[in-house]
Amino acid sequence: MKKTLTYKILDAHKVSEDLENNKMSIKIDQTLTQDATGTMAYLEFLSFGIDKVKTDLSVSYVDHNTLQNGFMNADDHKFLQTVADKYGIVFSKAGNGICHQVNVERFAVPGRTILGSDSHTPTSSGVGALAIGAGGLGVACAMAGMPFTIVRPKVVGVKLLNKLRNGVSAKDIIIHLIGLMTVKGGVNKVIEYYGDGVKTLSVPERATICNMGAELGATSSLFPSDEITKEFLRLQGREEDYKELSRDEDCIYDEDITIDLASLEPEASCPNSPDNVKLVSLLKDIKVDQVLIGSCTNSSYYDFVKVASILKGKKIHKDVSLGIAPGSQQVLQMITKNGILDVLLESGARILESACGPCIGMGQSPATDAVSLRTFNRNFYGRSGTNSAKVYLVSPEVAALSAVNGYISSPLGMELNEFSMDVEYPKCDSLLYKPTFKSEVVMGPNIKPIPKFLPIGNNFDAKVMISLEDNITTDHIMPAGAKVLPYRSNIEKISEFVFSNIDEGFSKRCLENGAGVIVAKTNYGQGSSREHAAIAPRYLGIKAVIASSFARIHKKNLINFGILPIELDMDADLLDEINVSFDKETIKVTNKTKGKSYERVLDLTPEEYNLIQVGGLLNTF
Ligand code: MIC
Ligand code: SF4
Numbered sequence: 288m289k290k291t292l293t294y295k296i297l298d299a300h301k302v303s304e305d306l307e308n309n310k311m312s313i314k315i316d317q318t319l320t321q322d323a324t325g326t327m328a329y330l331e332f333l334s335f336g337i338d339k340v341k342t343d344l345s346v347s348y349v350d351h352n353t354l355q356n357g358f359m360n361a362d363d364h365k366f367l368q369t370v371a372d373k374y375g376i377v378f379s380k381a382g383n384g385i386c387h388q389v390n391v392e393r394f395a396v397p398g399r400t401i402l403g404s405d406s407h408t409p410t411s412s413g414v415g416a417l418a419i420g421a422g423g424l425g426v427a428c429a430m431a432g433m434p435f436t437i438v439r440p441k442v443v444g445v446k447l448l449n450k451l452r453n454g455v456s457a458k459d460i461i462i463h464l465i466g467l468m469t470v471k472g473g474v475n476k477v478i479e480y481y482g483d484g485v486k487t488l489s490v491p492e493r494a495t496i497c498n499m500g501a502e503l504g505a506t507s508s509l510f511p512s513d514e515i516t517k518e519f520l521r522l523q524g525r526e527e528d529y530k531e532l533s534r535d536e537d538c539i540y541d542e543d544i545t546i547d548l549a550s551l552e553p554e555a556s557c558p559n560s561p562d563n564v565k566l567v568s569l570l571k572d573i574k575v576d577q578v579l580i581g582s583c584t585n586s587s588y589y590d591f592v593k594v595a596s597i598l599k600g601k602k603i604h605k606d607v608s609l610g611i612a613p614g615s616q617q618v619l620q621m622i623t624k625n626g627i628l629d630v631l632l633e634s635g636a637r638i639l640e641s642a643c644g645p646c647i648g649m650g651q652s653p654a655t656d657a658v659s660l661r662t663f664n665r666n667f668y669g670r671s672g673t674n675s676a677k678v679y680l681v682s683p684e685v686a687a688l689s690a691v692n693g694y695i696s697s698p699l700g701m702e703l704n705e706f707s708m709d710v711e712y713p714k715c716d717s718l719l720y721k722p723t724f725k726s727e728v729v730m731g732p733n734i735k736p737i738p739k740f741l742p743i744g745n746n747f748d749a750k751v752m753i754s755l756e757d758n759i760t761t762d763h764i765m766p767a768g769a770k771v772l773p774y775r776s777n778i779e780k781i782s783e784f785v786f787s788n789i790d791e792g793f794s795k796r797c798l799e800n801g802a803g804v805i806v807a808k809t810n811y812g813q814g815s816s817r818e819h820a821a822i823a824p825r826y827l828g829i830k831a832v833i834a835s836s837f838a839r840i841h842k843k844n845l846i847n848f849g850i851l852p853i854e855l856d857m858d859a860d861l862l863d864e865i866n867v868s869f870d871k872e873t874i875k876v877t878n879k880t881k882g883k884s885y886e887r888v889l890d891l892t893p894e895e896y897n898l899i900q901v902g903g904l905l906n907t908f
Contacts, residue, residue, distance in 0.1 A: 289535035291442045293477040293509055296417040296532075300400050302434040308892040312434035316399040317344045317416075318426050321386045323351035323647070323767070324404040324817055326363050326776035328423030329370045330737055332430055335908055339375040339724070341432030346394060347371045348379040348386035352772045353642040354649045359773035362731025366776075372726035376430075383718035384615025384641045387411065387583035391494050392617055393716070396528045397512035402429045406501045406816040406840060407583050407664065413494030414519065415512030415532045417477075420501060422818040422844040424904055436894075438475040438839070440506045443468075444540030447484025449549035454698035456593070456682035457492035458585060458662065460546060461499040462554045466564030467544065470758055471810040473503025474839055476541070480510050481534055484548045489708070490519035491587035498584045499664045502561040504813055504838050522712045553697050555660075556680035559668045560758065567685050570695040576657035578603075578690040579610045580683050581639065582646040585662035586614025588621045589708060590683040595627040596705035597687040597698065598634040604693030610651055612639040620713045627706060634691075648672040648768030660686050660695065667762040667814060669788040672769070734776040737822070740849050742902035743830040746868040748879075751859045752803035752829065753790055759807050760814040761841060763789055765823055767815075775819060782823040797827035804867070806859045807834040812841025821848045825903075831867055833857050833876060846895050849903035854890050871896055 290298070300313040318340075320328050325347055332340075347367050352360040364381055371378035379389055386403070387410035395401060397415035401408060404426040411418035421435065429435050445464065451457075464478070478500050480493075488496075493510040500508030510516075512532040520529045553567035580586070580594055591613065603609045611631055613619040619641055622628045631638065645651035646663045652672030653659040659671060659678045666678035681689075684698040755763075765771075765781070766788050774781035786793040797803050805811075805824065811834035812820060821844040824832075831851040845852045851867070855876060859865070863880040869889055877884040891899065898904055 289538040291479055291538045291540060292511060292532060292534040293417065293440065293442045293479050296398055296400065305892065309439050310436050310892060311439050312436045313400055315342060315402045315429035315435050317394065317401045318342050318429050319346045319348060319386055319390055319401065319403040319408060320423070320426055321351050321405050322349045322363055322367055323772055323775050324423045325367055326734060327737070327818060328404045328427045329367065331424050331427035331905065333370070334905065335427070335431050337431050340430040342430055344394060345376040345430050346379060346390065347376045348389065349381040350385045351643045351647055351649070352775070353381045353640060354769050356769065357773060358731065359733040362733055363776055365729050366731065366734055369726040369729045372720070372722050373724060373728060375722045375724060377722065378720040380718040380720065382616065382641060385583045385586060385643055387498060388586055388614030388618070391490065392523055392615060393719070397516060397530045397532050402426050402435055404816055406814065407498050409500055409507040410494045410498040410583055412497040412507055412509045413490055414516050415510055417507055417509060419507050420816045420840055422816055422840060422847060424818060424847045425843065437506060440475055440477045441541035443476050443478045443542040443544060445478055445480050446482035446543070446545045447480055448482055448545065448547045449484055450487040451548045451551060452699065453703065454684055454701040455551050455553060456684050457488060457495040458682035459551050459554050460548065461496045462556055462564055462680065463546065463551055465499065465502050465556065465562050466554065468503050469562045470502055470560060470813055471504050471836070473500060473505030476505050478503065478505050478508040479534065479540070485511060486513065486515060487548065489589055490516060491589040495584055502664055504810065506839060524714050552699050553682060553685050555685065556666055558677040558679065559666055561665065561680060567681065567695060567697040571697065573658055573695045575607055575660050575689050575694055577608050577653045577659040578686050579645050579651060579659065579661045579663070580686050581612030581614065581644065582663040583614065584664045585683050586612060586618060588618050591618065591622050591627050592706045592708055593703045594683045594687040595630040596703040597684065597701070598691065599630050599705050601634055601691045603635040603690045606693055607690050609636045609690040610639050610645065611636045612644050613641050615641055616715065616718060617713055620715065621710060625706060625710060645671065647772070649772065650769060660689050662686050665814065667760045669766060670762045674788060733773070735779065737905065738778055738826055740825055740902045742900055743849060743851060745870065747802055747830055748864065748866050749802040749804045749830055750800050751806050751861060751863045751865060752797050752800065753786060753793060753805055754859050754861060755805070755807040757808040758810045758813055761812055761817050761820040762814055764812065765817055765820040778822055778826050781819055782826045785823050785827060794827055797829065801828055803829050804865055805829055805832045806857060807832065809835045811837050813838040816840045818844045818848065821845045821850055825850050846898050847904045849899060851899050855885055855887060857885060
């Protein structure tokens with residue numbers, strides 16, 4: 288049978304299959320973690336009592352919590368470095384760059400499976416690896432050599448035709464697709480790109496597209512590995528990693544989408560959701576206060592060539608603050624060497640550290656009601672650190688031109704080739720450390736043990752602690768930002784912030800009321816992989832989440848920490864009394880306050896059912 292590239296890689300890594308439940312378990316070749324999820328992942332890994340990682344390669348990055356306002360983040364960095372050294376993990380120190388950018392440059396290999404404790408791990412699929420985001424515990428298990436289980440994904444074939452016009456960017460391709468498919472359109476699917484248009488896209492552009500596939504809720508995205516990949520790997524000094532990979536001609540996709548690249552124009556994700564997509568030309572009178580260029584979506588050398596071509600000889604508008612964060616040391620070196628950095632500085636840009644920075648609310652929060660244009664991938668409510676800010680996600684070209692003009696502007700038709708794309712890639716790797724297996728693990732006082740959770744039981748009463756709408760993100764559930772992120776290794780403390788941006792009283796109410804449930808509509812838990820969005824509510828006594836549907840990574844995180852995800856469309860008000868009873872086959876939820884019962888088939892595999900029975904995956908070791 289003709290195969291998609293997705294199933295060629297999946298089948299080559301298949302360990303077992305559960306066709307009845309539509310699941311498959313695969314071998315993971317490489318893992319990545321970042322600091323904001325990594326401390327938990329490594330605490331989990333340490334609890335297994337294994338002497339070293341069992342993967343071909345594991346890399347631990349520090350890129351999120353780099354603002355060291357207090358000892359906590361620095362202590363986490365030290366913990367991560369010592370764990371990495373002791374257990375055989377490559378360590379990428381703060382300043383080396385954003386995990387996904389560096390992983391594409393230095394480590395991702397075509398045809399390999401990569402599991403990362405970050406939802407944007409699929410960025411590495413730009414070189415033809417199958418890279419998947421997961422909760423920290425899934426990655427800890429993979430580092431211990433265990434297979435990773437996924438729903439057998441449907442494969443969406445996206446045929447790219449022709450080539451982009453001047454001023455139109457890879458970012459516009461993925462924003463366009465998110466507009467078509469919505470933020471829930473990719474759940475349990477892999478988005479596979481093919482067609483003549485593919486060869487017009489460089490690896491960094493492919494990586495941008497795969498990166499933001501996370502905003503479709505997709506399991507992964509995938510590009511073939513071809514001559515362009517080969518050249519990219521050669522420039523990175525990794526030609527031996529190259530392997531040609533493509534789908535079988537005439538393979539059948541579960542869904543087909545065709546995009547004529549020549550017909551696209553600049554598009555933007557408008558506040559507050561990546562799928563609120565509009566043409567940039569329709570936004571042209573909006574005044575801009577802040578422009579930020581960077582993040583794992585758009586911080587490659589390629590992106591800065593475009594940006595510098597627009598900024599060359601120009602000054603940014605006096606009312607705009609332009610912040611620029613090159614994605615890695617390598618990118619920073621390249622733009623320094625060939626004069627791009629000078630152009631940026633002369634235009635009035637503020638140069639930020641090579642890290643996630645403002646993307647995760649680590650500084651650069653916009654002013655009250657400000658309009659912020661970002662080349663990032665998420666504009667969820669509150670994520671910038673300013674709840675009233677209006678965040679638009681755009682291409683680097685739109686961002687740069689708008690920074691000059693002071694209002695949202697379309698670069699359609701602009702020739703942007705002032706600087707050569709054809710340059711040497713420095714491979715200094717000064718901030719990458721190979722393990723010596725000699726360190727002792729150092730754990731600062733803010734790193735607390737993961738709480739032990741009791742099983743929720745098969746019949747319990749609970750109160751509705753919050754009743755929510757569609758598309759609730761993990762940024763709603765467990766906000767990030769400079770104030771909260773330092774507590775990622777302290778569950779008791781971070782639990783005070785659960786839902787704090789939308790319901791300040793949530794955590795107190797939970798602690799006062801004992802057992803609770805969360806009620807929501809579709810796509811609950813979209814966005815990040817942070818397992819804190821499950822662990823912290825569990826700590827507050829949440830036993831179940833009742834939602835019409837769930838995002839893939841979050842559903843797994845809930846089960847991993849013993850919270851029951853119940854797929855049910857239920858109307859409930861705050862503090863309604865609920866009873867939940869279930870066995871292996873069925874579940875009954877009764878809203879005792881409203882006198883209404885709902886019965887359903889239990890949507891859990893036997894393995895997942897057992898995890899709920901024992902109070903979560905950590906209780907099985
Ligand atoms: C994000 O972009 O939201 C993050 C921060 O990178 C998260 C991980 C985290 O919360 O630490 C992600 O995307 O998984
Ligand atoms: Fe970092 Fe933002 Fe990318 Fe998340 S989306 S990994 S916070 S740059």
